[in-house]
Amino acid sequence: MSLSNQSPQTQENNPPPLEKKLNAKAIEAELYAFWEKAQLFAPKQPHTETNNNSESPETFSMVIPPPNVTGVLHMGHALDNTIQDILTRWHRMRGDVTLWMPGMDHAGIATQNVVEKQLKTRNLTKSDLGREKFVEETWQWSRARQADIATQFKRLGISPDWQRQRFTLDEGLSKAVRHAFVTLYNQGLIHQDTYIVNWCPRCTSAISDIETEYQDQDSFLWEIAYPVFNETSGQNTSPEFSYNPETVAGAKTDPLSPLVVATTRPETLLGDVAIAVHPDDSRYKAYIGQKVCVPLSNRPIPVITDPYVDSSFGTGVLKITPAHDPNDFKLAQTHRLDPIWVIDETGCLKKAEQIPQALQGLERFEARKQIEACLKENKQLISKTPHHHRVGQCQRCQTVIEPLLSKQWFVKTKPLAKQCLASLEAGEIRFIPERWTKDYVRWLSKIEDWCISRQLWWGHQIPAWHCKDCQGITVSLEEPETCTHCRSNEIYQDPDVLDTWFSSGLWPFSTMGWPDTTAPDYQRFYPTSVLVTGFDIIFFWVARMTMFAHALTGQSPFETVYIHGLIRDEKGQKMSKSKGNTIDPVELIEDVGCDGFRFSLTSLITYGGQDIKLSKDKVEQGRLFTTKLWNASRFVLMNIAPTEDNPSALPQVDALPINVDRESLSLMDRWILSSYHQTIQQANELLAQFKFGEYADLLLDFTWNNFCDWYVEFAKKQLQIPALQQNTQRILRDVLTGIHQLLHPVMPFVTEAVYQKIPAGPQEKAVSISVSAFPQADTQWIDTTLTQQMAIVLNVVKALRNSRQQYGISYQMPINAMVFTDSDEERQALTAGEDIVAYFVKLDALHIQPSETDVPKNSVIQVVGQCKVVVPLDGVIDVEKERSRLKKKRDDLKKEHTDLNARLNNVGFVERAPAAVVEKNRSRLSELDKQLLALESQLNTLT
């Protein structure tokens, strides 16, 4: 197909037919270019509309979760963005002023790691380049990546307003970051402090608590003897140190035996500043107030008590290393103990006086081995037993975290979290599915301060300047000339950068122009309507956004947070590069087409947000459906818009609406219109409720099972009847158009391709289906009585088809059929639908008769509702086969009859169940009576 001459409206009158086979790849590229060129993704300007006194259009806005520049398009993005695109396209078609803001994240640590790795291949380190050059190099790299990622994302057919694309490190957003930092600092919500943090020795940076992932590991518990220090002699109680395990615990002899400490990290013992026991632990009463010697360095340290110590763990004796353990740090604070640093920022033992020469500079795990060996040699190692425990790892590089006491910047999160909880309480924000609310609340309720400084070069450098003279800090939007405290000009900017999530936390408003609150986008689109993301990012991102938004903009950044599940591999395992079980979305798009892929993904979404196990064959369904839709569209177009290739086709459909005079419409016409409008109604409801999977299923079902299998099939007949032809054409045109519009949010490409070829109906056609009006149900067409009538007709069709099949009666051979019923409703329905039955079952005639009429001998019967559906057979029927078939049917019905009877005889049921339910059961029972009677009498004749 070709859209080269743009303005597709001008090209029709005689549009070429759709190609026989859909070339998905070709239309995807072509149509995406068309959309972009026509700037269809930009929010329409409400002011340009002529009648400004009509109800003002709603606004719908959403920001994309910015993908990392280091990443490639993966399944998670595919799902996340498909959902967002469905919402965006739906709202756009509804006429809302719709903005979907795209952009990317500079991904501090991840990006720096990648660029450093690249430098390494050139035998360079970042220090070789220096900060400025390194950052410049990283910028170059990230710009190229941004372009690549945008290209990849476009393969998904998504429709964000690319003109507005943002980057967390671009100028506007950097300004927002500085503004946020300064504001929060001035409010006392950001401060610098020396505190124990999670330190990654490989990244040589602090990371936050949630960037630390804990993993179970098999390790050991070492028990180490700390000899008692003799105050008067200034020495060990026993310089040669002979140790007798029997006398260790509970020893009350004088001199005291060494204290035995249990630890999982012997390499930190050189940094011990005290030993703690539980105050009530009778075993160690005699040691309290004494001093013991740190092994290998013989430094005396006090034995103190603290109820924190668990007497039942290990030996009940805890060593305190404040500089390298979070709990020890807290204990040291309460007991006013000064920390001793023994491990440096690269994870090696420091070159410090407290550390024996031989151990200085050793990598921490090597140091562990060496120290163990030394202790063994000194006979201070009492035992080493296997121990299973959790070890923190760096989220980005899996390096074991070293808790490290260091000077860092922190956000005081408790007051911020409080605002979020209040806002939740006030109903200003909701989660779908609701259960995530609990996690959100739990996390915010016990939140700790957030370490936001990173010892990296790639990121927003902290807008704080230190004074060399007075040590004061000046926090400012712009670089100050002098120190605000002492006017010294000996100042330098803090070298650290901010956590990436600091800038992402501002995303919903920084992208809209904040801190300029008069910016048009901020005014029109903030706060946003919905945020769509995965649960793995609720703490990292969602909660940070709500905290910052409340503190800085005074409102919740979005109304609804839609949380979807994770895409897993077919075994249910998380997809990861290291496991090699990832599926490339682009590959699937190549296989089944973007529309097929998106449809499949969407149909797999559940309202409960279950994880999705994906495999190649699961996306097949979408491909098949795309083909079906394509073929059905070809049929319709062939019959409403003849072409040069197809001169024998019907005259082109006129632009008139479907004849509103119902009487001129056939039963089939009215039925499909009723079903169509019902589908429209449901589709809108489902989308409004974020029920994407059901929306996909609904449309598949309507398109395939109602429109294609019944209406289109029957239209083949109606098109041959002059009196019905025009309405049939109009219905085909309008319902097909509607199907494509309803499906456009999920299948943007095929629907556009077909829409461009459909002749205009009563409404003028839009430039693109993506800005055409989403169908709204016209409820006057919805007719439940009609639906019931048609159900009777179709059930009779099915019964007759069954009979044909049972007896292998070829469809080449027309048959006669009889329906026996006393029900007026059924008789009317079948009279009205006789031609339908006749057409679908290849009938000569359908004879409708009262039920007492005798059934001809040698007949096949089926029971449907209150009808006996009978096909008289000329030949001899297989009596045995027929008997057993009927018997089985009879037995099934009997069982149902018995159950139903029992229920209706239950006084409780009749009295307490809603009347409608009771009535329903009654009528089913009477139906069963008739069916059983029919079956019994037939069985009796079969002898």
Next chain:
RNA sequence: GGGUGCUUAGCUCAGUUUGUAGAGCGUCUCGUUUACACCGAGAGGGUCAGCGGUUCAAGUCCGUUAGCACCCACCA
């Protein structure tokens, strides 16, 4: 140690107002009726993990047990 989710047809899974179960794939049978064999028609297949409770009525609500998965937590 807390918490959440899952257990429904051979497989993968839907099923938010309690009214006796659905889809896709697969299986079996039939069919080249010009939109579609990437199709059409028909069939078979489930004591909804176990146990207990509430209710006239439970896949659906409550409790409990088991298995699986995940999240959170400072026991050295």
